[in-house]
Amino acid sequence: xxxxxxxxxxxxxxxxxxPSVVDGLKNLVDSYLPQHLPPKxxxxxxxxxxxxxxxxxxxxxxDQTYMGAVDEPTLHKAAWSFLSDLGHLTSSGVKGDVMxxxxxxxxxxxxxxxxxxxxxxxxxxxxxxxxxxMLQALIWCKACEKQVHACRKxxxxxxxxxxxxxxxxxxxxxxxxxxxxxxxLTSYRFYRVWDNxxxxxxxxxxxxxxxxxxxxxKDAGNYRCELGTxxxxxxxxxxxxxxVLPKETQEEEPQFMPAPENGxxxxxxxxxxxxxxxxxxxxxxxxLKIELIWLLLPGLVVVVCSTGAL
Ligand SMILES: *[C@@H]1O[C@H](CO)[C@@H](O)[C@H](O)[C@H]1NC(C)=O
Numbered sequence: 543x544x545x546x547x548x549x550x551x552x553x554x555x556x557x558x559x560x561p562s563v564v565d566g567l568k569n570l571v572d573s574y575l576p577q578h579l580p581p582k583x584x585x586x587x588x589x590x591x592x593x594x595x596x597x598x599x600x601x602x603x604x605d606q607t608y609m610g611a612v613d614e615p616t617l618h619k620a621a622w623s624f625l626s627d628l629g630h631l632t633s634s635g636v637k638g639d640v641m642x643x644x645x646x647x648x649x650x651x652x653x654x655x656x657x658x659x660x661x662x663x664x665x666x667x668x669x670x671x672x673x674x675x676m677l678q679a680l681i682w683c684k685a686c687e688k689q690v691h692a693c694r695k696x697x698x699x700x701x702x703x704x705x706x707x708x709x710x711x712x713x714x715x716x717x718x719x720x721x722x723x724x725x726x727l728t729s730y731r732f733y734r735v736w737d738n739x740x741x742x743x744x745x746x747x748x749x750x751x752x753x754x755x756x757x758x759x760k761d762a763g764n765y766r767c768e769l770g771t772x773x774x775x776x777x778x779x780x781x782x783x784x785x786v787l788p789k790e791t792q793e794e795e796p797q798f799m800p801a802p803e804n805g806x807x808x809x810x811x812x813x814x815x816x817x818x819x820x821x822x823x824x825x826x827x828x829x830l831k832i833e834l835i836w837l838l839l840p841g842l843v844v845v846v847c848s849t850g851a852l
Contacts, residue, residue, distance in 0.1 A: 555598025556612055556683035557656050560621035566628050567595070570645075578637040587642055594649045598656070599684055607661040609668075611680040611691070616663040620656045627652055669693030670720045673700070674778040675771060677725040690725050692773070701781040708789040712757045714782050716767035717750035727777055728770035735764040735781075762786040 557563050571591070575584055601608050612620075627648050636644055669676060669691075676693040699718065706712045716730050732752040733741040745752060750769070754761060765782040 554684065554686045555595070555601065556617060556660075556681065556686075557598055557620045557624050557652065558595065559681055559683060559686035560617055563621050563624050566625050567591070570628065570632065574632050578635070578641055580638070583642075587645075590646065591649075594646060598653060601653070601657060601683075606664065607657050609660075609664065610684065611682045611689075612660050612663050613667055613678065613680055616659050616667070617681055620652075620659045623655050623659070624652045669695075670723070671695055671718070673698060674718070674769075675773070675775045676720055676723075676777065677727075677771060677773070678723070679725050694775075697779065699778045699780045701783060704782055704784045705787055706757055706761075706784065707787045708758060709756050712754045712761060712784060714752040714765055714767060714784075715750060716752075716769060716778065716780055718778055721750065721769065721777065724771075724777060726772040728772060731768045731770065733766045733768070735766050737763075741766065757786055759786050 571588060575587065579587060603610055631641070631644055631648055669678060671693055673695045674697065675695075678691045678693055679688060680691045681688050702714075704712065704714070714732060716732070721727065729746050729748055730750050730752075731746045732744045734744055735741050744765075750767075752765075752767070762784055765784060767778075767780050767782070768776045769778040771777045
């Protein structure tokens with residue numbers, strides 16, 4: 543009799559890259575089939591199962607629906623869906639021909655659902671960076687290999703115009719929402735860009751924010767931040783143009799202030815202009831997570847293909 547190793551050895555399609563799906567199918571073949579199917583039918587069903595499962599590897603490639611790779615959350619979603627469908631089948635206790643029919647319907651249904659999950663991934667989470675370089679960890683379905691994919695967009699991540707009052711805090715924020723999902727990042731470097739086109743490195747740090755308290759007129763000018771990666775290309779470059787405005791002088795003239803006409807007291811207006819509190823720094827460990835090596839997912843090591851008798 544054909545063992546499950548033979549069923550799954552040649553067939554690795556994305557949902558099968560999840561070890562729990564392989565375990566689920568193994569359980570089905572080892573425990574459920576023998577109790578719910580006459581022995582003479584089992585070999586045939588296992589062979590059909592093998593080819594149905596292999597079709598997961600041969601899904602058509604299309605840039606809207608499936609490109610041969612998905613991210614880990616998508617794989618987990620698809621695996622969960624597959625296993626819960628399989629769980630429904632086995633917990634119903636269905637037998638014989640009805641069971642065989644339902645099993646293959648279920649696999650067809652899950653194939654469609656996998657493509658839906660993959661299409662959703664391509665639409666929403668594939669290369670979410672609008673600029674710069676993001677290194678995204680993906681699982682390549684054919685071989686179940688985890689590999690880092692470079693999402694390259696326009697080098698220019700924009701310019702920010704910052705106005706800050708003298709004696710207040712200058713905050714340069716280099717964070718973009720996709721940074722925390724990117725692999726292979728190193729650190730944020732902040733530079734002062736002088737008019738003679740030279741640059742001076744001010745600081746290098748894990749946190750995406752440079753805060754300078756009590757700025758003076760000398761701090762006005764141009765700055766640049768650069769988020770590095772383990773490759774030669776930076777993940778992000780942002781330019782900042784900082785203007786330093788004169789100090790507010792409201793302490794000296796409250797007696798000359800007219801009563802507020804629009805109902806907003808002048809003290810409240812200034813309070814609203816106070817700099818906001820600093821953002822929480824990101825977890826440095828997460829920032830430094832580097833997975834540039836090809837990683838084989840565990841759990842897919844299939845041992846021996848026995849074609850002998852039971
Ligand atoms: C460029 O300007 C800065 C600030 O004025 C100065 O410190 C630096 O030495 C200058 N560099 C060159 C090469 O002129």
